[in-house]
Amino acid sequence: MGNDGGSIPDRRDLVKTKAKAEQADKQNQILAKWFYCALSKKPLQDPVVSCELGKLYNKDAIVEYLLDKTVYGDGARICGHVKSLKDVTQLRLTHNPAPPVANSDKPQAAYVCPLTLKEMNGALPFVYLSTCGCVFSAAGLRAIATPAENTPPSGSNSPPASKSTYSCPQCSKPYDRLTDVRTLNPMPEEEAGMREVMEEEAAPKTNATMATLTRKVALSLAEEEQKRKGKMTEAVASLYAPKNNSSNKKETFMTRGTFTRYA
Template sequence: MGCDGGTIPRRDELVRLKKKPEVKDKDSERLYRWRHCSLTQQKLQQPIVMCGLGRLYSKSNIIEQLLEKTPMPESCSHIKGLKDIKDLKLTANPSYSPEDDKNAPFICALIGLEMSGQFRFVALWTCGCVFSERALKQLKSNICNICQTPYSEQDVVILNGNEEDVDMMRTRMEARNARMKAAKKDKKLKVKTEIPESSTSTFVKPSTSKEPEEIKKEPKPSSSKLPMVANPSVIAARKREIITDMIGSDPNCKKAKKDYSVKNDPKATEVYKSIFTSHESEQTQNRAHWITYNPFYN
């Protein structure tokens, strides 16, 4: 049997036993749920959001999934738009570091408990504030102590709860959605009832200084005396004619006429005339004019 040398075999070495199922580490599973996105199973990144069932997501992952228009997994099938998620207002843990696996990245804003899964945490759907369930039980009023926003029992969402908590959150989510739909219908009915009342209001004519008899005596303009609207091209041609007439009559605008020449202008100097090609000095030279000089053509 190969047991020479004085070795004593054990029973599990000789008899095949059934393998026991692997036991999950509850602590590691708990930390994984609180530090990873429920949609992509990647590490949570700010901004962090929650759904109506209390699961945590990275907002960027939800937006990418909605833009791609791919069907959501069964666990996230209730998320159909950004209205089905809520941004969370989390309080950072000052003693947390990215390389530390013991401390949680967030804590309760009221009593300082770590948000690691050891303590139950809740969030309010109205404002998104997050604190521990122990702190919520100590609050006697239905007003958030962080941002002073009123809330009801249906707005309290348990984060990463068990199966019973998820069923309760589902009923609260359905009741909250029904309440929002009813509020929208009431707003539409109010708008429809206000429009006819404003349209049937009496119209008051503006008061005039003239008496009604004087108004009746004023002659109405006849259609024959109304000015005819001319063609735009005709108006432009008429403007050009007016400008040319003004140039001919104004002595300061004589240079704009076609028959004007610098050579025959008595007020122009010889230096000014020499610039132009009509000057006598330009008629005798063989090369190009100095203003339009080009070495390639000289």
Template sequence: MGCDGGTIPKRDELVRTKKKAEQKDRNSQRSYLWRYCAVSQTLLQTPVVACELGRLYNKEEIIKRLLNKTQDASNMGHIRGLKDVKQLNLSINPAYDSDEQLQGGQSVEGIKAPWICPLAGIEMSGKYGFCFSWSCGCVFSTRAMKEVPGNSCSSCGAALDRDDVVTINPPAELIPEAVTRMADRRRRAKEAKKEAKRKTGQTEEKPAKSSKKQKIANGSGNSYGAGPSKPGTSISGL
């Protein structure tokens, strides 16, 4: 018999309903990451930046928090300065309506994403994977990035290092890999900086030595700028 004239749902029907609700909730949470700033929870507005872990932020919010030293330890503790984020070159979605707002109870999934992949036309909503080049900040769908060959960015033409491509909002199981890649990138940058300083030091040192030798050869005194030797003064003891 039913309850109030209805039927009693079977266990498998209840399980299916629960799974659908859980899936919808996961999809909404995933879409939220692509629409809102990771630290302020406000709508993303250009200029948008991303960190080396692929999280999205409003650039103005990052600057404000860095100046005020109010970093969010969970989402921003790894950002030491603007050098640790990259401003993204986003392609506008022509179907996006900037006046469209979320209504009460409405899912973010039902709203057009503001940006798309410039090559595949796929919406940047979280349904499909997206990534960006750390070198230039251009954003593409993961599929388009894999399918387009070459070592130059298809959007701006800048040099493209496939090892320097960052996945945007990676799934939980890929975060450890993102952390490792971030550590490797920072190590390489530090080594490159040291090498540049070493080369600069060598370049600056060579003219100084040459100048000193020239002064001695010309009998112009010591390196502190002393004038030429007086007539009759021997310099054989130098």
């Protein structure tokens, strides 16, 4: 029954137990984020994609979701911002070359940074490039990042690459260091920032499209109006055109043929 003298847990034990439970919970959350698809909760399996918020998904789960938004109950909450496959980037992940460790209580990371071979297990920040999908540890990419060739080929009219244009260390595709590096599974504060960027990017696009559409509609309406007016003027003018004006070369249905008849 406890309370028999020897087994009264004191406060310290309780705090320790609570801390342990919290630690375990945190560990489980990390595992869930880095080893499982955020949508289907199945183990990550190639091809893996990521969204603008840096979440990891199995591509087939995203395809399933896009075909039927109700297939995963809380799909809209997890990836409501993914409207089409254009909103995700297929990741180029590097498989962990280390042999499986037997009897380990920690799951072994399936992927590593190709630059540092550090495991992608949530212990270190990892990023992907939205331009090519290559995945690196943030530190590895920072250490090796090289600006892209800054001078355009001679005779070319293209402007020189901007200062923030770098080459992907894995596939050499240029990327913008300021806008194309996305953190995988960011911390809440960083995720909030990424969400802001995503929403800002979406907003002007929509506004611009609307503005263009409005302008196009206004223009075509004005054109129509102009044409209508033009036709009217022509028709009206033809009605009042002087009949015996032989110098008037402009014939209309009212005057056509009159000269041959009366000349």
